[in-house]
Amino acid sequence: MFRNVAIVGATGAVGQIMRQLLEERNFQAGTFRFIASARSTGQQISFRDQKYTIEELTKDCFAGSDLVIASTPDDVAAEYLPAAVEAGCRVIDESGYWRMKEGVALVIPEVNPQDALDATGIIASPNCSTTQMVLALKPLHDAAVVKRVIVSTYQATSGAGVQGTSDLFDGSKSYLSGDDYSYKAFAHPIAFNCIPQIGSEKADGYTSEELKMVYETRKILGDESIQVNPTCVRVPVANCHSESITVETEKPLSPGEARELFESFPGIQVVDNLQDGQYPLPSTCDGSDEVFIGRIRKDISHPNGISFWCVSDNLRKGAATNAVQIAELLAKHL
Ligand SMILES: NC(=O)c1ccc[n+]([C@@H]2O[C@H](COP(=O)([O-])OP(=O)(O)OC[C@H]3O[C@@H](n4cnc5c(N)ncnc54)[C@H](OP(=O)(O)O)[C@@H]3O)[C@@H](O)[C@H]2O)c1
Known part of the structure; x- marks a missing residue:
């Protein structure tokens, strides 16, 4: 087991779930430390019935730790993680x-665990919208070779961190009471609205969030030929990202075959009975670690196409659960 685990970004949306998961999954380690910015330093948090004081992130703070799990903004990860x-x-x-x-491994433990075991430096956990999609694509790719994916996301506000959630609740209250509200995590009102931009503008009219789904998919599946066309949209849902996915495979798959492939793959749960109104919803997937799939059907516009609906808790499998699973994998092979 690891001697000392440092949780960096412990006060954030992902960091809070991370602490909860380490408790739930009874992750074994000698001791734990919880680290965040100077804003939080000195605050007390509870973990496994003990009080811990948040420490400040510095380049010298890693001495004595042998595992770091970090959930901070990009610039903070860039500056401090090489020191770890x-x-x-x-x-x-x-x-x-x-x-x-x-040289950085990008890992979903159900998909490419060996990449984590072979890694010598930083192991990255994918973007939340990529993780749930790639977990769903993996069994289809193994059986029939995925050639092209068209995906639209319906992403929850918790994907924008603690501030994203506050904006949804406070913005909604203000909207209903007719008051003004100044959004901090979003460029437009998210209450009673949809925003078809997540991240910054990049090439060819795509956003940074969309291009993550393109390039990370290829890296994780180890196949540079897969074509991905994403549209990422922020919606007024507190937690759990939903995705409408259409996949073109080299070999045709029937909806029944796709369903069997999903059902037998670890980490996937199929909820699919349109007649009875059963399909994954953000409200029912919230707090779960699986990737949920429903509305599995033939793409009626293409002989080799399958369409489905995919929902997962972005703070759990999209972030904290995936990282803890990587940590569990590493711990097993120490
Ligand atoms: N939210 C998701 O669904 C999701 C999913 C996958 C990946 N991610 C990624 O995970 C990371 C964290 O996301 P989040 O949603 O948890 O964000 P968040 O709620 O804004 O939390 C950010 C965390 O980073 C800490 N931090 C910020 N600036 C720092 C600094 N200068 N030095 C040390 N610590 C600093 C914050 O500490 P203070 O509280 O002290 O400011 C807080 O603990 C981001 O890179 C995000 O892209 C998020």
């Missing part, structure tokens, strides 16, 4: 900064 590697720690990072760098 230099201090001899195994490092798992949730931010977007390291994912596509050469």
Whole structure:
């Protein structure tokens, strides 16, 4: 087991779930430390019936730790995580900064666990909207080779961190009471609205969030030929991202075959009975670790197409659960 685990970004939306998961999954380690910015330093948090004082993130703070799990903004991960590697720690990072760098492993434990075991430096956890999609694509890719994916996301406000959630609740209250509200995490009102931009503008009219789904998918599946066309949309849902996914495969798959492939893959749960109104909803998937799939059907516009609906808790499998699963994998092979 690891001697000392440092949770960096422990006060954030992902960091709070991370603490909860380490408790729930009874993750074994000698001791734990909880680290955040100077804003939170000195605050007390509870973990396994004990009080811990939040420590400040500095480049020297990693001495004595052998595992770091970090959930901070990109610029913070860029500045501090190399110091953790230099201090001899195994490092798992949730931010977007390291994912596509050469020599950095990008890992979903159900999909490419060996990449984590072979890694010598930082191990990155994918973008939340990528993780749930790639977990769903993996069994289809193994059986029939995925050639092209068209995906639209319906992303929850918790994906924008603690401030995203506050904006949804406070913005909604203000909207209903007719008061003004100044949004901090979003460029437009999110209450009673949809925003078809997540991240910054990049090439060809796509956003940074959309291009993450393109490039991270190829890296995790180890196939540079997969074509992905994403549209990422923020919706007024507090937690759990939903995705409408259409996949074109080299070999045709029937909806029944796709359903069997999903059902037998670890980490996927199928909820699919349109007649009875059963399909995954953000409200029913909230707090679960699985990727939920429903509305499995033939793409009536293409002979080799399958369409489905996919929902997962972005703070759990999209972030904290995936990181803890990587930590569990590393711990098993120490
Ligand atoms: N939310 C999601 O669904 C999701 C999913 C996958 C990946 N991610 C990624 O995970 C990371 C964290 O996201 P989040 O949603 O948890 O954000 P968040 O709620 O804004 O939390 C950010 C965390 O980073 C800490 N932090 C910020 N600036 C810092 C600094 N200068 N030095 C040390 N610590 C600092 C914050 O500490 P203070 O409280 O002290 O400010 C807080 O603990 C981001 O890179 C995000 O892209 C998020």
